[in-house]
Amino acid sequence: MTTNSFPADFFERQDMSDDSFFYSTPRKVVHIDENAIGALTEVYRELLPAGGTCLDLMSSWRSHYPPDLQVTRVIGLGMNKEELRDNPQLDKYLVHNLNQNPHLPYESNLFDAVTCAVSVQYLTNPIAVFEEVNRVLKANGVFIVSFSNRCFPNKAVAIWMSTSDEQHIALVGQYFQMSSNWKDLAAQKTNPADGYPLRADPLYVVSARKV
Template sequence: MEKIAPEVYDRIDNDLYNAKGDLWWNPENVLHILKTSVNPWRVGIARDVFRKLGFDPKGKKALEVGSGGGILTEEIYGMGFETTGIEPAEESIRTASEHAKAMGLDIRYEQGTGEHLPYADASFDCVFCCDVLEHVSDLPRVISEIARVLKPGGIFIYDTLNRTFVSKIVAIKIWQEWKRWAFMPPNLHVWEMFIKPEELKVLLAQSGLEWKEHRGSEANVSIPKMLGYLRKRARGEWTFVELGQNFRLVESKDMNVLYAGYAIKKS
């Protein structure tokens, strides 16, 4: 997989993350759904990976690439890591820093991109990159940089969207475009930037990262019920709070839309 063509990358609305106001911790905003409905799935997988590997996060150093407003970063910190988050959007960093300070959490936030991580080689025991890889302009470079800052034997944990017919219907049409159900802003995601698992495996291998496994996801309710929930929100009958209270992702073998995985940096 090559660097994203400029005409494709220009279609994605990454400027959203620089919008004024708290897009992340305010439960009335769409991005808070990531905390209530997606984090339990991705954090659960991370904790299971650590148990499987016999890896104790306490005292280890972790980096989150694309940390946004800190809704996953704070969970990483809660695992026991000495935690750093890096994010290109200044407003998101401000939100994350203010929330961490208010909560008394010693998290370091810095502005920067995954393509140019401002850290020395072998700086971190674990790197997280979740809901981010499908947003970057140069995916091979980001993977290479993540591998560079990982210590030998370090763990890379990620999740991203698969480029399938199903993901075009679900993540683009239903989530963003079809007004009957849409709850995300237009162009929050661009389907051509989604990543097939086999493509990601190749990039991992090229950067000296040994792929270990992928896991899928699905809604905790049936598809008709999920569409009903989205319809209620679109009509104004439900807020994002109510949507988040009733919908969450659970682990599944289905990798047609959102999937997670991990890899180990070769010694």
């Protein structure tokens, strides 16, 4: 199945120009607050395999992996070279526009885990990208997709902008279901502020493993 199974206008964006323009200026900022980052790091601590090879998709200058995680190798793929070069958790990086070419330039069955943090809303051909992630994962490898309630509205796809946080969880679940070969599909909703007198961005995680 392809993204064409969705109505085409689901993946239109206010800013339809080439993503390389928008991402040409490095943004060395974090896109969720420190409590949500802490929650994401804990999810990674639970799901990322020690000794594994990971791909951080739509990466920037921070990957939010546990600093003490004993991974063998982390590759980052994103749009801005300067951001990626400044990411201390990456061993290697690549500038690659997934909306121009969803093909991942990696051999099949290479990675133990793939992460995509707070960025899935920018994909205009998500099913093709999820198919590619499945191809490059090893069997039982995990794809961890996280998001909050913030985004660059001009660059997020229309279906994301017109739906709620709960519906985003269902939409990302559909991306998995419409691409092939996944098992153990799971969703987690974390509100780090629950029970505490502090403000925090919510964090949603949808993950699945390659069959």
